[in-house]
Amino acid sequence: MSIFKDIIFRLEYAAVLTFRAFIRLFPLDAAAEAVGAAVAFAAPYSSLHKRALANLAAAFPDKPEAERKQIALAMWRNTGRTIAEMFLLERILADDKRIEVEQCEMLEGILRGPVPAIAVTLHMGNWEIAGMACSKCGGKLTGVYRPMRNPYLDRLLRETRTPYYPGGLLFKGREAKGAMPVDAASIATIKVLKNGGHLGLVCDQTDRTAPFTVPFFGHEAKFTPAAAILARHAEARIWLARCRRLDNGSRFIVDVRELPVERTWDRNADLHKMTAAMAQQFENWIRETPEQWMWWARRSIAD
Numbered sequence: 001m002s003i004f005k006d007i008i009f010r011l012e013y014a015a016v017l018t019f020r021a022f023i024r025l026f027p028l029d030a031a032a033e034a035v036g037a038a039v040a041f042a043a044p045y046s047s048l049h050k051r052a053l054a055n056l057a058a059a060f061p062d063k064p065e066a067e068r069k070q071i072a073l074a075m076w077r078n079t080g081r082t083i084a085e086m087f088l089l090e091r092i093l094a095d096d097k098r099i100e101v102e103q104c105e106m107l108e109g110i111l112r113g114p115v116p117a118i119a120v121t122l123h124m125g126n127w128e129i130a131g132m133a134c135s136k137c138g139g140k141l142t143g144v145y146r147p148m149r150n151p152y153l154d155r156l157l158r159e160t161r162t163p164y165y166p167g168g169l170l171f172k173g174r175e176a177k178g179a180m181p182v183d184a185a186s187i188a189t190i191k192v193l194k195n196g197g198h199l200g201l202v203c204d205q206t207d208r209t210a211p212f213t214v215p216f217f218g219h220e221a222k223f224t225p226a227a228a229i230l231a232r233h234a235e236a237r238i239w240l241a242r243c244r245r246l247d248n249g250s251r252f253i254v255d256v257r258e259l260p261v262e263r264t265w266d267r268n269a270d271l272h273k274m275t276a277a278m279a280q281q282f283e284n285w286i287r288e289t290p291e292q293w294m295w296w297a298r299r300s301i302a303d
Helices: 003-023 028-045 047-059 065-086 089-094 104-112 128-136 151-164 182-194 226-234 267-288
Strands: 099-101 117-121 141-145 169-171 198-202 214-216 219-221 237-245 252-259
Touching: 003 028, 003 151, 028 047, 028 065, 047 065, 065 089, 065 128, 089 128, 089 151, 099 128, 104 128, 104 237, 104 252, 117 128, 117 226, 128 141, 128 151, 128 198, 128 237, 128 252, 141 182, 151 169, 169 182, 182 198, 182 226, 198 226, 214 267, 226 237, 226 267, 237 267, 252 267
Parallel strands: 099 252, 117 198, 117 237, 141 169, 141 198
Antiparallel strands: 214 219, 237 252
């Protein structure tokens, strides 16, 4: 790392520490509302806003442009709230009324059974809450994520998130300092499952290396088949989770659906079927509350 880049990373780190210290001076709801409003005000001037509008136009060509713009603004408000809540997660978890798991009994049955389980969620509402739902229903989730380029920020966010993943955090990547190589991370995840553990993945990002496409909002998109591959290999169950924000506040409902794991003689067909079913469930959830999904990330919808 060059000295110049290190200075930039340290300045970014200092700015985030200052931001964290400032918002922690305020009650949870006030802090989340303020940051949400600030992001909704500033984000439309960014290139990410153009990307969000392009993805919304590709997904909802029949919606009026004005409605898509309203969805984008509401999405930015949700994004800002999620940023603030990242540093206030312990306050959310401390209040039982803030998180409700609709199918907790079903999830408890999956988590307490002898078969390992994989939780798959999407960037909706506040996706960290989906991992908390696993703990509320008796699970010990191990999370998998890709580190940030800034090693100081990455360490801060990892330290912030680690308490909510009792099974630990596995991080993969080829550039970030301390990250596992992709192959090593894959082996580690399989080890977790082979030991009967519970693995958490976020699988709504475009994966250009995926071997096939699946239907998504009327387009062909490439989603990672990682969950399907791991479930077949480790003989695990899969459950899909959506975190839905209530009343534009820091209260959430987590919906859970089990995804059947296909194990026929045709492995590729099984992987395709499971990944397509996952994408379809994600699309159904997104259509219900489009303002809570992360439209500004890179997708294959508008490519």
